[in-house]
Amino acid sequence: xxxxxxxxxxxxxxxxxxxxxxxxxxxxxxxxxxxxxxxxxxxxxxxxxxxxxxxxxxxxxxxxxxxxxxxxxxxxxxxxxxxxxxxxxxxxxxxxxxxxxxxxxxxxxxxxxxxxxxxxxxxxxxxxxxxxxxxxxxxxxxxxxxxxxxxxxxxxxxxxxxxxxxxxxxxxxxxxxxxxxxxxxxxxxxxxxxxxxxxxxxxxxxxxxxxxxxxxxxxxxxxxxxxxxxxxxxxxxxxxxxxxxxxxxxxxxxxxxxxxxxxxxxxxxxxxxxxxxxxxxxxxxxxxxxxxxxxxxxxxxxxxxxxxxxxxxxxxxxxxxxxxxxxxxxxxxxxxxxxxxxxxxxxxxxxxxxx
Amino acid sequence: xxxxxxxxxxxxxxxxxxxxxxxxxxxxxxxxxxxxxxxxxxxxxxxxxxxxxxxxxxxxxxxxxxxxxxxxxxxxxxxxxxxxxxxxxxxxxxxxxxxxxxxxxxxxxxxxxxxxxxxxxxxxxxxxxxxxxxxxxxxxxxxxxxxxxxxxxxxxxxxxxxxxxxxxxxxxxxxxxxxxxxxxxxxxxxxxxxxxxxxxxxxxxxxxxxxxxxxxxxxxxxxxxxxxxxxxxxxxxxxxxxxxxxxxxxxxxxxxxxxxxxxxxxxxxxxxxxxxxxxxxxxxxxxxxxxxxxxxxxxxxxxxxxxxxxxxxxxxxxxxxxxxxxxxxxxxxxxxxxxxxxxxxxxxxxxxxxxxxxxxxxxxxxxxxxxxxxxxxxxxxxxxxxxxxxxxxxxxxxxxxxxxxxxxxxxxxxxxxxxxxxxxxxxxxxxxxxxxxxxxxxxxxxxxxxxxxxxxxxxxxxxxxxxxxxxxxxxxxxxxxxxxxxxxxxxxxxxxxxxxxxxxxxxxxxxxxxxxxxxxxxxxxxxxxxxxxxxxxxxxxxxxxxxxxxxxxxxxxxxxxxxxxxxxxxxxxxxxxxxxxxxxxxxxxxxxxxxxxxxxxxxx
Numbered sequence: 001x002x003x004x005x006x007x008x009x010x011x012x013x014x015x016x017x018x019x020x021x022x023x024x025x026x027x028x029x030x031x032x033x034x035x036x037x038x039x040x041x042x043x044x045x046x047x048x049x050x051x052x053x054x055x056x057x058x059x060x061x062x063x064x065x066x067x068x069x070x071x072x073x074x075x076x077x078x079x080x081x082x083x084x085x086x087x088x089x090x091x092x093x094x095x096x097x098x099x100x101x102x103x104x105x106x107x108x109x110x111x112x113x114x115x116x117x118x119x120x121x122x123x124x125x126x127x128x129x130x131x132x133x134x135x136x137x138x139x140x141x142x143x144x145x146x147x148x149x150x151x152x153x154x155x156x157x158x159x160x161x162x163x164x165x166x167x168x169x170x171x172x173x174x175x176x177x178x179x180x181x182x183x184x185x186x187x188x189x190x191x192x193x194x195x196x197x198x199x200x201x202x203x204x205x206x207x208x209x210x211x212x213x214x215x216x217x218x219x220x221x222x223x224x225x226x227x228x229x230x231x232x233x234x235x236x237x238x239x240x241x242x243x244x245x246x247x248x249x250x251x252x253x254x255x256x257x258x259x260x261x262x263x264x265x266x267x268x269x270x271x272x273x274x275x276x277x278x279x280x281x282x283x284x285x286x287x288x289x290x291x292x293x294x295x296x297x298x299x300x301x302x303x304x305x306x307x308x309x310x311x312x313x314x315x316x317x318x319x320x321x322x323x324x325x326x327x328x329x330x331x332x333x334x335x336x337x338x339x340x341x342x343x344x345x346x347x348x349x350x351x352x353x354x355x
Numbered sequence: 356x357x358x359x360x361x362x363x364x365x366x367x368x369x370x371x372x373x374x375x376x377x378x379x380x381x382x383x384x385x386x387x388x389x390x391x392x393x394x395x396x397x398x399x400x401x402x403x404x405x406x407x408x409x410x411x412x413x414x415x416x417x418x419x420x421x422x423x424x425x426x427x428x429x430x431x432x433x434x435x436x437x438x439x440x441x442x443x444x445x446x447x448x449x450x451x452x453x454x455x456x457x458x459x460x461x462x463x464x465x466x467x468x469x470x471x472x473x474x475x476x477x478x479x480x481x482x483x484x485x486x487x488x489x490x491x492x493x494x495x496x497x498x499x500x501x502x503x504x505x506x507x508x509x510x511x512x513x514x515x516x517x518x519x520x521x522x523x524x525x526x527x528x529x530x531x532x533x534x535x536x537x538x539x540x541x542x543x544x545x546x547x548x549x550x551x552x553x554x555x556x557x558x559x560x561x562x563x564x565x566x567x568x569x570x571x572x573x574x575x576x577x578x579x580x581x582x583x584x585x586x587x588x589x590x591x592x593x594x595x596x597x598x599x600x601x602x603x604x605x606x607x608x609x610x611x612x613x614x615x616x617x618x619x620x621x622x623x624x625x626x627x628x629x630x631x632x633x634x635x636x637x638x639x640x641x642x643x644x645x646x647x648x649x650x651x652x653x654x655x656x657x658x659x660x661x662x663x664x665x666x667x668x669x670x671x672x673x674x675x676x677x678x679x680x681x682x683x684x685x686x687x688x689x690x691x692x693x694x695x696x697x698x699x700x701x702x703x704x705x706x707x708x709x710x711x712x713x714x715x716x717x718x719x720x721x722x723x724x725x726x727x728x729x730x731x732x733x734x735x736x737x738x739x740x741x742x743x744x745x746x747x748x749x750x751x752x753x754x755x756x757x758x759x760x761x762x763x764x765x766x767x768x769x770x771x772x773x774x775x776x777x778x779x780x781x782x783x784x785x786x787x788x789x790x791x792x793x794x795x796x797x798x799x800x801x802x803x804x805x806x807x808x809x810x811x812x813x814x815x816x817x818x819x820x821x822x823x824x825x826x827x828x829x830x831x832x833x834x835x836x837x838x839x840x841x842x843x844x845x846x847x848x849x850x851x852x853x854x855x856x857x858x859x860x861x862x863x864x865x866x867x868x869x870x871x872x873x874x875x876x877x878x879x880x881x882x883x884x885x886x887x888x889x890x891x892x893x894x895x896x897x898x899x900x901x902x903x904x905x906x907x908x909x910x911x912x913x914x915x916x917x918x919x920x921x922x923x924x925x926x927x928x929x930x931x932x933x934x935x936x937x938x939x940x941x942x943x944x945x946x947x948x949x950x951x952x953x954x955x956x957x958x959x
Contacts (some may be wrong), residue, residue: 200569206702207567232569236698241569241861273509277865330704332566338558338714339470339477345558347436347462 003045007038007185016330017042019121019181023178028316031293036288036305036315037108038116038185039101041152043123045094049156053088060176068169071162078165082157090149090317098152098184099145105186109307113143115187115258118151120158123178128182136180141187141258148184155182180306188315189254191306192274193218194228196283197322198235204325206297208241209233209284210318213274214253217260226250229274231340233284239279245273279304282314290319297322357845360819362394365447365475367819371808372545372905375447378411380768380803383418383444393942394751398443398818399452399841402911403834403936404650407875408447408809411802412745415451415538415769416738419440422544427550428829432476433468434550435827447809450818453830460505472656476551480721484548487735491544491732495640498537498740501530503747506783524780527751532771534744541741552722553833559715559850566703566712571951573863573923575604578696579719580920585728589644589657592637593664594681596630605630606676614661622772640736644896651736652746654876656739657896666880668898670900674902683924727920730895731787748772757791758799764825766802798900816844816934818877835912835932836857837884844934853956856933856940859912860953861919864928867958868905889940899924906948908936908955922950930955 002013010018010026017027022040029035046317050056068074090098098127106114120136137149137158158164159180168175194213199206212221212228226249231262232242247270252260283302290298301317308315363385368375376384385393405417420497425439438454456462476483506523514522563575598608605627608620621627638658646663647654657664671681696716703709723915747806749764757775758764767775775791782789843857871886874878874896882888882901891910900923901907903929909918912931922929928950936955940946947956 203568206704207699208569234567234571234574235702236695237571237574237863238575238638239571241571241951270529312944332562332703332708338718339474341562341715342473342558343435343466343469343553343710345561346434346554348561 001048002042003031003048004039004041004101006101007035007040009022009065010040013042016123017044019043019123019179019183021119022181022183023121025183025185028293031102032289033293033316033319034312034314036186036188036317037105037312038183038199038309039105040121041094041098041182043179043181044292045091045097046156046182047092049088052091053084055084055088056176059084063165063175064145066111066165066169068166073164074166075162078160078162081160081165084161085157085178086153088156090153094355095149098149101228102145102184104147105184108309109186109305110309111307113114113145114145115141115182115189116148117185117187117211118142118148119178119183119185120155121183122159136164136255148241152182152184156180171352180331183295186301186305186307186319189307190217190303191313192279193301193303193317194221194274194283196287196300196302198287198300199322199325200232204328204330206330207235209235209287209289211275211280211283213280214248214251215265215274216253216263216267219260220248220250220262222301231275231280233280236286238284243273243280245271245318247271248274275304277300278310282311286314286316290316294319294321299323299324360815360817361880362441362951363398363450363818364390364394366815369808369812371445372812375809377807378417378447378768378805379414379444380770383414383442385443390529393443393850394819396441396819397453397821398452399830399834399836400415400506400814401449401451401834402815402816403892404648405449406911407651409444409449410652410765410805411768412765412772413650414444414652415535417444417544419539419542423450423539423546424550424829424833426543427546427595432472432551433465434473435462435465435469435553438912440829446812446814447806448812450832453525454652473551473554476716477555477722478875480548480725483839484725487544487547487722488732489820491541491737494537494541494544495732495737495740498534498541498737498744501533501537501744503527503530503744503751504753506779508846511909524783528773528780529640531748531776534741534748535769538741541733541737544673545729548722548725549729550829550833552726553829555715555718556726559719562711562715563699566708566757567699570699571860573860574699576919577692577923578699580692580923581720581724581727582685582692583726585731586895586920587683587898588731588898589641591683592665594671596634596637597681598676599630599633600668600672601675604628606672609665609672610658614665617665628751643736643739644731645739645894646879646896647894648892649738650895652742652762654742654894656742658739665897670899722925734896748776752779752795755789755791757789759793763799766799766806768947790945813938817841820942821845840932840934849942854939855906855957856874856930856955858909858930858936858955859919859955860950861912861931862907862922862927862929863950864906864926865947865949865951866905866928867931868944870908870941870942870944870946871904872937872942873939887946889936889946890918891937893921895921897921901927906950907931908933908940908946908948909937910936911936 007025007029011030017024018040019081025035039056059081062077066074066077106112117140119138122136139153142148142151160180192213192215196209196211198209200208200210211231214221214226214228221228227246229246230244231240249270250262250264253263255261286302287298287300290300298319298342300319303315303317305313305315368387390873409417421440421442428434429438436456437457441452441454443450510522514563560575561569582704588828593754603626605621608617612616621631642657642664644657645654700709700712703712745764746761751759752758752764753761778789778791825831825836825838825841868885868887870889871882873890879900882900886904887906888904889908893909896922902925907918907922907929909931911932912918918929918931928948930948930953933955945958947958
């Protein structure tokens, strides 16, 4: 039984023990989409802790005959169950595995206590994970082994949020059939970030990846309050075909309080390109991989994580289908026979030079 | 930025070059007679083919080539928007001016003729190209067979007993005319396919640019370019000989510096004789290969300068001994080409576009072997024979006391040679001294002085007022000149503040390193491993040094220039057509060559 598995090793375990969220992270990692690194604590670990806890009977008794209409009662009983779960002793082997994996992730990030997100990834044979979206908890900027262990337990306990409990009762699902996998993923501290389209949004050219990039978090690029650097990369040849470096007056950076705030940049940093050539090509590769994986043009959010080593530091944050140009049919003016086309070629101005 | 280049009539004669005009055909000079026309045209310097001053006889090749090119546009295929390319020589340098068809109605009227004539060639390309290969070999053979002998004291008895009825003086003059005729015929053959080949390629090029506005030129070139090309054969033969030297155990002979000493050692063993037999086989025709463009008599041909191929073979032997694999990764090159084609094809928006793409790519690949291979047959092989034959005439003149050196013949204009031959014939017939012995010595010395003065002159990249937009297809296709490059010349002629040069991004990659500026092919031995080659242009025969340099920068050339093709082959960054690379960059200076964006930046 595998209690803990790294995202890029997910093919070594059955999907059912991962829950929806973790499984999709694993799928992306396997498709060559560089999601921020991390690991999952599988449902096997959850089950092992639960079965060793000796409180299953108490949980069952607590939830017996629940009336979902009585919200005050639901709330009180759910809280009691969560407290029972928080009291589970962590089986020592599992605890050691989590501590070890967290230390490895910290080492890889060059940090003593790397910040991670600890996310619930519930699974239930009867119901698609999507219907539970938002019903369970996630914890951001968690630092330190003890805090991670605590957050893992909180995620387990979040199987019994008030809403989750009501939902299961309404749907007639058994409370004890659902299990919880927990994903622990590095929080990205972007040196630079932005968006990328797997086509040129200016003209629909499908051979280009268009990248907008600025210093720090991608907020300014997305909201449009920073004029980003813009790069165009040819997908097939993997060469940068166009670059516009803008004056990026400010950046969104993480404060000591783990809040993102806008800061002004010195003129020389504002004017410097926010990506190296190698990073530009890595962003383009990532966007292209997403397009291939999902089978249609993509609009992706990415970041260069300053804590990860070069060559592994460009990460994918989100991918969604591009909707504007993808719907249009782009056709080169043809309908000419080959000879007429050659005559037209000879007659019109030609540009035998890169733009 | 200036909006025009100097008028040809504003150009003055460099000091010491007075009277240079008399060294060239009157029809190839700018003159007051035609000033109105000449001043209305835009002229650009053909640094791609004739970067240096042309001697009077070498100008023949320039004139034959450009007239032949023009003839096919104007009189054979009736290219709708383009007549020929006019040509002039100014201070010893070559200038070209493409002539368009101005009247739209006339362009329209030319279209049906073009469709019929060019269409015939496209439809029957493979058959006609096969026939061309036969024609060109026959021509080279005919040229090789021309006999050029000094005039005998008395005619052989067989002339009497055979009832021949003509003599050696006549034969010598006939041979010269034959050589000139065959050279013009060679250039007719050269352009039988070339313009049409480029037109088909450019049609595919235009389609790709329309479908994918940001597609690198290089990607298009890679989709079309052949993998096993005759132009690479000489280099492949060198590698084959290097491998044979090792496998047959005679590599040690190459530690001798002189080719003669190497050969002496090889002759002493069976294995060595086997190697020499293979050498002879490789020589014909593959080492009829010029170390330059083949357009100058001074370009050194391998077969006559054995130190060049022997030097390359020695280098290859050393690298093979170091465990290097010199083989071109043919399968990988094919696979990469297939990948590029498949990926762009997939990115097209419709099946109609994919059908058009397939058709245009197929035609481009049909025509491209000619575009890639003709250069070996014409500029290298046939020209090697032609220059050899001309030297044989030079030798005859030396023997007759006209010249001190064989190559003095290239100081005569093409139509002065018959005059000098007649002088020789006249004196030989009569049995007296020719005037030539007294006449040509001082005249040649005077001409050499003029040419030396012209060599010191810095020829502007263009003359006259450029068109608003360069639309003339052959300017773009054959010389790679566009509105951008003209604007770039105008800017660069005033000197850019940061010294950044720009040109065509001919082969991708970005490197920094020390520059090695090479002005002529003779300096090629100076190039050291790890340097960036900066040259007016490169020749295919420089291939062996491409595996030890970091990048290439040239003054002239476009995406399909030899430097571009060879650099892509070797995976080296290249920026071509910078116009001022060899004048602004100094040997030893550190530069950054960005083959992705076509810039060359001095650093430090």
